[in-house]
Amino acid sequence: MAFPTAARFVIIGAGIHGLSTALHLARGLKAAGKGSGSDILVIDKGGIAAGASGIACGVVRNNYFQPAMRELMAHSVDLWEADREALHYNPVGYMQISPEAMHADVASIYAEQKAIGYESVFVEGEADSMRYMRGLFDDWQAKGITSVLHEKRGGFAHNAAAIYGLAGMAEAEGVRILTGPTVTGFESGHNSEAITAVETDRGRIECGEVVVAVGPWVRDLWSMLDLPKAITVVDRDGVRHEDVPMWRFWQLEEGVLRVPVDLLATNDGGRPPVLHVDSDAPLTSDVDGSLITEEMWGIYYKPDPHFGGVQGGASPYAVEGDVDAVVLDPYGPASPVFVSSPEFAHMWASALAHCHKRFAGKAHLYCREPSGGLGCFTPDSFPVFDRFRQNVTVIADSNHGYKMIGVGQLVAREILGEASALLSPFRFARFATGDLHPVSHSPFPWS
Secondary structure (H helix, E strand, O other): OOOOOOOEEEEEEEOHHHHHHHHHHHHHHHHHHHOOHHHHEEEEEOOOOOOHHHHHHEEEEOOOOOHHHHHHHHHHHHHHHHHHOOEEEEOOEEEEEHHHHHHHHHHHHHHHHOOOOOEEEEEEHHHHHHHHHHHHHHEEEOOOEEEEEEOOOOEOOOOHHEEEHEEEEEHHOOOOEEOOOEEEEEEEEHHHHOOEEEOOOOOEEEEEEEEOOOOOHHHHHHOOOOOOOOOEEEEOOOOEEEEEEEOEEEEEEEEEOOOOOHHHOOOOOOOOOEEEEEEEEOOOOOOOOEEEOOOOEEEEEEEEEEOEEEEEEEEEEEOOOOOOOOOOOHHHHHOOOOOOOOOOOOHHHHHHHHEEEOOOHHHHHEOOOOOOEEEEEEEOOOEEEEOOOOOEEEOOOOOOOOOHEEEEEEEHHHHHOOOOOOOHOOOOHHHHHHOOOOOOOOOOOOO
C-alpha cells in the first residue's frame, strides 16, 4: 500500500477496539449510504494485535460489581457469540468463586444479571458452595468459599487469533490497515480545536475524524492532543481531590503452567468454565509450606491449547513513580523491566494447588518465559469513552479492553450520530461531577 496522505476516518490502533470500530463503522456507512470501508484507515506502529490485545488472557465475562460495566459486557458477549468461529471464541462460561467478604457484592451481581436476562446460577453458603464445586471438580479443596456465581455465558477467545479474525472481517468491508507508521502528533485547523491531520514518522495524513484506540499508549496520544495530565476528581462522597494524575500503570501478572490441557477437565471429561477465585484464606506455598499471604488474594485460570497448558493470572501490581517516565516499548514479554514477577509464579502455582489437589507438586512446571504486560488505568480504574477536540473519539479502556468487543460498535454508531446509553456512564465528565462507579471488595482493581 502506498502511504496514504488523506483518509476520511483515521483509526489509531489495530487491537480489539480499533478494529471493532473500523468494522462496524464500515458496515454503518454502507447501510446508511454514507460511504464504505474504503473511507477508513487503521494505522498501528507495530502490527495487528501487537499490543495488549495480542497477549491478553482473552477472558470474556459479565462479572462486574458496577451496573454500567455489566450492561456493557452483556452487549459485548452478544457480539462474541454472533461471530464465534471467526473470532476463535470458546463459550465455556465463567465462574466467580468468593469468600464471605464478597458475598453481598456477588449476590447483587447475580440479582442484576437476572434483571437484564443474563443467565447465571448463584450458590450460597460454604457447604453448598463446596458441593457445587465438587460436582464439577472432585478434587476441589479451597477453604472459606461461601458463594459461587456461575455465568453460563462468557468464556474466552484465543488472543491474537481473534484479533486477526476481526482484522479480516474489517478488510472484507474495504477497510485499509497500515502497519509501521508511528503517530508523532496532531495538526489542528485555524480558529478550531478540530484535528485536521495525523502526523506520523512516515508522513502526514489529512483526516475528518480520528479514533484513538491504543490501549496502554493512551498516555502518549492523550498528551499529543493537549488533554490534561492531572485532573480534579470528586469522589462518591462529594470530596474533591485536586491534581490527580489522569493515568497510572499497573503490571499485569499472568503466566502458564505447562501441564496437559485436559488436566483441568471437569468430572465428566468436559471443558471447564473460566475460573476466578478470590479468597481470604491464608495462602501457603506448595513448594515449601511457607506462608505467602494472609491478605485477600485472587487468581483466574483456564486450560488453553494456544498457550500450551493452564493459563491465567493474579492481581496486578502498581508501577510506582513518575507516570511519564514509564517506558512502554518494547511491550509485553519483550520488555526488559515490566514482566510478571518471580513471586507471581510461586503465588499462582500455590494458589492453583490450594484450589485443586491435582495441581499439588506442579509448581516446577511453571513456564519461565517472560509474560504479562502493562495496563494504563484511569483515576477510578474504569474506562473513558468520549469525544474531544470536536472530532476525536478516545477509547481509553483502562485495561478492560479485550472482552469489550462491543465498544467499537457503539463508538461507530456515535460517530454516525446515534448516542449510546451504554457508553454514557463512561464519559470523562464523571470525574468532575462525582458520578463514579461503585467499588467492590475484590482484590482486583478492575472488578
